[in-house]
Amino acid sequence: MHLFKSSALALACCTLPVAGFAAVDLECSTARVLVGFPPGGGTDFQARVVVDAINEVSDGVHLQVVNLSGQSGNRAAREVIDAAPDGCTLFFHHAALLSSYLTGRTETSWDAFAPVAMVSFEPAIYAASRNDNFNSLSELVDYASAHPGEITAAVSVGSDSHFFALQLQDLLDVELNLVGYNGEAERVTAMLSNVIQFAQVTEQTASQYLGNELVPLTYAYTERSDSLPDVPTAREAGYDFVVGTTRGLLMPKDTPAEIVDHYAQLIEQAMQSEEVQAAFERTGTIVDYRAPAEYTAWWQETAAAWEELAIKLGIFQPRG
Known part of the structure; x- marks a missing residue:
């Protein structure tokens, strides 16, 4: 819900008081946190954990997760780009x-937003369907x-x-038959239904199936997972790569710096909570505020590296 207030009294009730910063008035009592994927996937789960923790430390505006799935998150991205830069x-x-930008699916990239805070890195697990005997x-x-x-491989x-x-x-010098799905939850379902043979998954979404219906082939990180100690890292398997999903929060591009800083401070406090630490640890996610x-700086460095790779792979098709 997106509520706009006009009176001075209403504005006074919707400040973001954070230690070390002056209070900032917002024009809403509830701010939306858009998630571009359906409920049940890793992005949705982490968003809800972080938002709950932010609401615990904030006595100002209340945050509410809103799922707006479609187009691999690009539908929600467009909603944020078009939103007012008012902190709501x-x-x-x-x-x-x-x-999405590098492959020509959208005209905008990360720099169409104001980065607020990174919160996590979630190493990938590459798994196969049990019925395929890999x-x-x-x-x-x-x-x-x-x-x-x-070999059919599920991707978003x-x-x-x-x-x-x-x-x-x-990297592996192989050709896979890539099949599109909307988010990780759908990719896992496709593997469980034996429609797909291979996919990138995470502990959060697939933990109950790993070792049973799904065979974890490798953990794409520098060291083994505590919850999957028998699964070798990619490097142990003879392949030098680290793969995972880095998540964070962004806002409309022209959001004032004082609002961005307020939210960043709230997020930093939230990420220190025992509840967040425990929830992320249970799902094999590394807290990285x-x-x-x-x-x-992370976006800039990653964008440069990915553009170079996209050119090498022949998939660089920017529209912007």
């Missing part, structure tokens, strides 16, 4: 902003090399999972 609209998202990444690579285009088209799949094909300047 935020966007909980990840690097799909880059992959017990290691090497077995899947060997089969894919001998049968180009036969234009999202980071799509970009990572293209990168993985190049970065303030606006650091988060902006």
